Amino acid sequence: MNAPQASSPALSRWSEPGSSRVPFWAYTDGELYRRELETIFYGAHWCYVGLEVEIPNVGDYKLSHIGERQVLLVRDRKKLGSDSKFAAARSAADAGPADGRSAKLESDPNFLDDGIRVVENRCAHRGVRFCQKSHGNARSFVCPYHQWTYKLNGDLAGLPFKDGVKDGDHVNGGMPKDFELKDHGLTKLRVATLHGLVFATFSDQTEPLEDYLGPNVLPWLERIFKGRTLTLLGYNRQRIPGNWKLMMENIKDPYHPGLLHTWFVTFGLWRADQKSRMVMDAHGRHAVMISRKNEGGQAAVTQGVTSFKAGMKLHDDRLLDVVPEPWWRIPDPSNPGADIMPTVTMITLFPSLIIQQQVNSLSTRHIVPRGAGEFDFVWTHFGFADDTPEMTRRRLRQSNLFGPAGFVSADDGEVIELSQGGFRQGGEGGSTVCELGGTSLDATEHMVTETLIRSMYAYWKKVMAV
Ligand code: FES
Ligand SMILES: [Fe+2]
Numbered sequence: 466m467n468a469p470q471a472s473s474p475a476l477s478r479w480s481e482p483g484s485s486r487v488p489f490w491a492y493t494d495g496e497l498y499r500r501e502l503e504t505i506f507y508g509a510h511w512c513y514v515g516l517e518v519e520i521p522n523v524g525d526y527k528l529s530h531i532g533e534r535q536v537l538l539v540r541d542r543k544k545l546g547s548d549s550k551f552a553a554a555r556s557a558a559d560a561g562p563a564d565g566r567s568a569k570l571e572s573d574p575n576f577l578d579d580g581i582r583v584v585e586n587r588c589a590h591r592g593v594r595f596c597q598k599s600h601g602n603a604r605s606f607v608c609p610y611h612q613w614t615y616k617l618n619g620d621l622a623g624l625p626f627k628d629g630v631k632d633g634d635h636v637n638g639g640m641p642k643d644f645e646l647k648d649h650g651l652t653k654l655r656v657a658t659l660h661g662l663v664f665a666t667f668s669d670q671t672e673p674l675e676d677y678l679g680p681n682v683l684p685w686l687e688r689i690f691k692g693r694t695l696t697l698l699g700y701n702r703q704r705i706p707g708n709w710k711l712m713m714e715n716i717k718d719p720y721h722p723g724l725l726h727t728w729f730v731t732f733g734l735w736r737a738d739q740k741s742r743m744v745m746d747a748h749g750r751h752a753v754m755i756s757r758k759n760e761g762g763q764a765a766v767t768q769g770v771t772s773f774k775a776g777m778k779l780h781d782d783r784l785l786d787v788v789p790e791p792w793w794r795i796p797d798p799s800n801p802g803a804d805i806m807p808t809v810t811m812i813t814l815f816p817s818l819i820i821q822q823q824v825n826s827l828s829t830r831h832i833v834p835r836g837a838g839e840f841d842f843v844w845t846h847f848g849f850a851d852d853t854p855e856m857t858r859r860r861l862r863q864s865n866l867f868g869p870a871g872f873v874s875a876d877d878g879e880v881i882e883l884s885q886g887g888f889r890q891g892g893e894g895g896s897t898v899c900e901l902g903g904t905s906l907d908a909t910e911h912m913v914t915e916t917l918i919r920s921m922y923a924y925w926k927k928v929m930a931v
Contacts, residue, residue, distance in 0.1 A: 492710065497929070508667075509666070512817050519845075521540070535594055582653065591610065621651075682746050682812065685812055694850035697845070705839070717920075719754045719914070720901065722734075731772075739759050743917055
């Protein structure tokens with residue numbers, strides 16, 4: 466057991482062996498939550514900030530979050546050569562021929578970067594969150610308080626009264642002689658892009674993005690994103706009164722959909738009698754749940770399942786007008802020479818991103834924590850530039866399953882709130898039991914397991930030193 470950090474001597478200890486019994490305080494302790502922000506969100510992890518397609522033109526920006534910190538995802542002019550503050554971890558996978566970028570590394574002075582920056586939304590003067598718009602286009606960022614002005618890359622361009630104000634022969638005020646603009650820019654984050662997904666990190670220690678994601682997870686990201694131009698179909702946002710980790714757990718829990726969700730069990734989109742696979746990275750922090758839908762209806766797996774509604778029919782069956790797409794089929798990463806064609810993949814990228822493909826519906830879901838007991842959940846629904854108008858309409862119709870009031874996802878928001886209530890009620894001594902499929906951390910070829918949850922907490926326990 467690791468020693469507690471000096472800054473938080475009162476933290477609870479994880480006394481059980483393994484990671485299958487998660488203590489309730491892991492979801493409720495405010496001091497622990499503050500350490501999670503520092504260690505996980507502001508530490509050596511890549512955090513999702515948005516999609517390149519959200520900022521197509523120079524000057525476009527999007528207000529996003531890493532942990533509780535607001536950041537701006539910005540499209541700057543492309544820049545020659547390396548700048549140590551920008552994008553040190555851009556990778557060959559991102560720079561491959563599929564999206565037309567040079568594969569040169571940034572250490573090459575001729576490297577032309579893609580101009581994507583992430584800066585903190587916090588004025589270097591007196592701390593104001595200078596940007597209040599969720600999206601926009603700007604030539605520069607001007608803080609409303611005293612009008613310090615920043616370039617798109619976060620450099621301080623100028624400020625009023627820097628050289629004082631003339632009063633006859635005198636000059637009144639002004640900044641000290643040794644004040645240098647270059648020392649007072651916005652906080653610039655390291656940025657890495659992968660096939661249109663943008664990640665950033667506050668830490669210089671974070672490994673390159675491809676290493677962070679790992680070879681088990683990458684093929685499943687490439688299946689959706691590699692070589693494609695995305696189109697933005699819309700957003701949903703919701704606030705869920707539960708700990709942020711519960712959302713990651715929910716998408717690492719493959720057996721709840723066939724029990725909790727009437728839609729999934731009745732219409733066969735996800736349930737325990739489907740062919741499935743659970744994949745994780747070497748650390749257990751990221752995961753992919755892969756499955757293939759069946760025809761639904763009554764079966765051994767629906768026996769006694771109260772959410773199964775044999776007589777339930779859709780008034781508008783276009784909601785499940787599923788059309789298989791060629792890209793669903795890929796060479797099976799686990800079985801050389803064979804193909805695999807899932808209808809659903811749910812990818813969790815620790816700590817804050819979920820990527821969903823459920824039949825023709827695609828979205829990213831961004832977790833924005835707001836204290837130990839609450840998080841915002843931001844859904845970005847997308848399609849592909851070469852979609853027909855019919856496919857775009859289909860994706861939009863199927864997206865009704867998801868989001869705050871989604872036919873499926875509304876259930877998840879509710880059980881997360883109910884879980885948090887139980888943890889508060891249970892107090893210091895209680896813990897969950899995540900032992901379906903045993904206590905091991907192995908990948909599986911079925912979904913009757915809580916292995917992905919155990920794996921995430923094995924990693925979490927280690928980095929949090931509890
Ligand atoms: S706080 Fe931003 S210019 Fe003063
Ligand atoms: Fe669910």
